[in-house]
Amino acid sequence: MLNLVNSEHIDSLTPSNPSAAPPRQTYGVNAGAIKIACSNCNLRELCMPLGLSPEELEQIDGLVASRRRVKRGAQLFRQGDAFTSLYAIRTGFFKTCVASEDGREQVTGFQMAGEVIGLDGIVSDSHSCNAIALEDAEVCVMPFDRIEELSTQVHALQRHVHKIMSREIVRENGVMLLLGSMRAEERLAAFLLNLVQRLHARGFSQSELVLRMTREEIGSYLGLKLETVSRAFSKFVDDGIMEVRQRHVRIVKPDALRDIVNPPPCV
Amino acid sequence: MLNLVNSEHIDSLTPSNPSAAPPRQTYGVNAGAIKIACSNCNLRELCMPLGLSPEELEQIDGLVASRRRVKRGAQLFRQGDAFTSLYAIRTGFFKTCVASEDGREQVTGFQMAGEVIGLDGIVSDSHSCNAIALEDAEVCVMPFDRIEELSTQVHALQRHVHKIMSREIVRENGVMLLLGSMRAEERLAAFLLNLVQRLHARGFSQSELVLRMTREEIGSYLGLKLETVSRAFSKFVDDGIMEVRQRHVRIVKPDALRDIVNPPPCV
DNA sequence: CGACACCTTGAAGAGGTTCAAGAAATGTGG
DNA sequence: CCACATTTCTTGAACCTCTTCAAGGTGTCG
Numbered sequence: 001m002l003n004l005v006n007s008e009h010i011d012s013l014t015p016s017n018p019s020a021a022p023p024r025q026t027y028g029v030n031a032g033a034i035k036i037a038c039s040n041c042n043l044r045e046l047c048m049p050l051g052l053s054p055e056e057l058e059q060i061d062g063l064v065a066s067r068r069r070v071k072r073g074a075q076l077f078r079q080g081d082a083f084t085s086l087y088a089i090r091t092g093f094f095k096t097c098v099a100s101e102d103g104r105e106q107v108t109g110f111q112m113a114g115e116v117i118g119l120d121g122i123v124s125d126s127h128s129c130n131a132i133a134l135e136d137a138e139v140c141v142m143p144f145d146r147i148e149e150l151s152t153q154v155h156a157l158q159r160h161v162h163k164i165m166s167r168e169i170v171r172e173n174g175v176m177l178l179l180g181s182m183r184a185e186e187r188l189a190a191f192l193l194n195l196v197q198r199l200h201a202r203g204f205s206q207s208e209l210v211l212r213m214t215r216e217e218i219g220s221y222l223g224l225k226l227e228t229v230s231r232a233f234s235k236f237v238d239d240g241i242m243e244v245r246q247r248h249v250r251i252v253k254p255d256a257l258r259d260i261v262n263p264p265p266c267v
Numbered sequence: 268m269l270n271l272v273n274s275e276h277i278d279s280l281t282p283s284n285p286s287a288a289p290p291r292q293t294y295g296v297n298a299g300a301i302k303i304a305c306s307n308c309n310l311r312e313l314c315m316p317l318g319l320s321p322e323e324l325e326q327i328d329g330l331v332a333s334r335r336r337v338k339r340g341a342q343l344f345r346q347g348d349a350f351t352s353l354y355a356i357r358t359g360f361f362k363t364c365v366a367s368e369d370g371r372e373q374v375t376g377f378q379m380a381g382e383v384i385g386l387d388g389i390v391s392d393s394h395s396c397n398a399i400a401l402e403d404a405e406v407c408v409m410p411f412d413r414i415e416e417l418s419t420q421v422h423a424l425q426r427h428v429h430k431i432m433s434r435e436i437v438r439e440n441g442v443m444l445l446l447g448s449m450r451a452e453e454r455l456a457a458f459l460l461n462l463v464q465r466l467h468a469r470g471f472s473q474s475e476l477v478l479r480m481t482r483e484e485i486g487s488y489l490g491l492k493l494e495t496v497s498r499a500f501s502k503f504v505d506d507g508i509m510e511v512r513q514r515h516v517r518i519v520k521p522d523a524l525r526d527i528v529n530p531p532p533c534v
Numbered sequence: 535c536g537a538c539a540c541c542t543t544g545a546a547g548a549g550g551t552t553c554a555a556g557a558a559a560t561g562t563g564g
Numbered sequence: 565c566c567a568c569a570t571t572t573c574t575t576g577a578a579c580c581t582c583t584t585c586a587a588g589g590t591g592t593c594g
Contacts, residue, residue, distance in 0.1 A: 098440050101529045106444040122433035152419040165432040166389035172439035173365050177373040179446035180490035223447035230542055262368045497574055
């Protein structure tokens with residue numbers, strides 16, 4: 001299937017946890033000092049490498065300099081900001097977007113818990129896109145110089161950083177294919193399948209999802225106007241492929257959706 | 268301006284060298300052993316980090332396991348191939364493209380001397396796109412495990428790898444903006460400006476260029492049909508912005524082209 | 535409850551595609 | 565080196581998808 005997004009399979013996640021799945025905190029013996037570290041974060045499998053030794057795990061814990069809350073609608077960073085850190089999303093949902101000089105805006109991605117944002121800033125030491133929280137969020141701030149330093153010691157971390165960046169490149173290749181060659185309904189179908197797949201990997205339903213973004217934001221991401229997105233939704237509902245109530249979507253016929261993205265040969 | 272591509276400024280390159288600029292070889296004392304190494308390759312500033320110590324330079328030389336010639340039309344790697352190496356282009360011109368299951372194809376980029384391709388393969392240890400030479404080419408094969416190993420010792424190399432990947436991410440963001448929000452003529456104008464800029468950084472003319480790809484390949488990259496590309500070219504010629512004879516393009520009014528990409532506010 | 539943001543739907547219009555034909559360049563084999 | 569086949573490019577006309585403009589509906593939050 002079209003690989004639109006960071007879609008590494010994460011079979012190790014607790015399956016089918018339909019709740020909002022915030023990172024569980026370990027309320028240990030010492031109730032006063034609640035330690036939220038990578039080593040006991042249930043998103044570790046998503047944003048950190050696997051198979052680390054206990055010592056390595058401890059080093060990795062030092063990567064997260066701090067945590068930062070971002071209110072819905074607020075920006076984590078914006079175009080032109082100095083680049084210092086990558087951010088691992090603990091909770092919440094983000095969009096990244098670029099703007100051209102004449103004011104055109106393009107959503108370049110939607111990111112959820114366990115995904116890493118900020119990679120755009122590395123090349124020029126300043127961010128080239130905006131990251132905006134679509135719901136109240138919390139991120140782990142990982143100073144990039146620490147990442148680079150620790151990478152020289154922990155090989156798995158080095159690999160991991162490379163893979164995260166490569167994955168983003170591959171994701172964007174998929175978006176280019178979508179934007180360059182698909183029709184409106186195909187785009188929306190691919191988008192929804194990708195979203196639901198990533199949510200499923202995080203323990204949510206395979207068929208139900210709540211969109212965190214507006215039709216306009218979906219449209220920007222897919223290179224469509226909001227009216228076109230709305231019409232495509234309506235078409236899917238008419239065809240019995242899904243149920244839509246505002247931002248609540250329930251996919252009734254996932255196979256039909258897949259057929260829209262990849263038409264079966266010689267129907 | 269819209270950053271469509273690996274467009275780091277490389278002022279250190281020999282300016283205005285209108286010849287084909289193959290990497291100059293150092294014909295030293297020992298004429299029998301012509302050594303083509305990073306340390307004496309004039310593309311070093313493009314594909315390798317700057318400011319290395321002599322020892323580091325020597326280590327870097329060991330990165331290139333071999334060189335490989337790729338005939339025009341041949342594939343350097345294809346979707347599904349095992350990933351082992353990154354490739355630095357010494358001479359020639361490539362396109363990379365992805366194909367979906369139902370046969371749709373999307374050109375994801377055009378690469379020229381000094382640029383690095385293969386980054387897509389890191390995440391899954393297999394390539395997710397095809398790299399095809401558009402003219403006879405030669406590449407430096409850099410095994411990725413060597414790169415990772417050497418990165419732990421040569422900090423500048425580590426930085427460089429990160430920057431190359433980040434630059435590719437930023438480039439693709441720019442392409443998404445182009446595909447998502449620009450009209451046909453804007454897309455072609457942005458594409459030509461980007462091409463000529465990169466060529467200029469390599470010592471070629473600011474105003475003249477020879478396209479190495481067909482209208483169809485340009486169209487695929489820009490999300491347009493070849494006829495639309497052709498019509499846009501004709502429009503530019505009619506408007507006196509450029510002269511076009513087949514693949515030979517001469518930009519007469521670069522400012523007019525820029526205005527097409529970024530319309531001046533309140534004309 | 536009213537203001538506001540968001541979503542849906544219709545109708546007209548524009549930009550790009552498709553189909554088709556011919557011209558120009560390139561490559562091939564005799 | 566020329567003739568012929570092939571690929572590539574250009575241009576026209578009809579068509580189609582998506583956009584634009586407009587109006588009304590729905591949901592949410594102070």
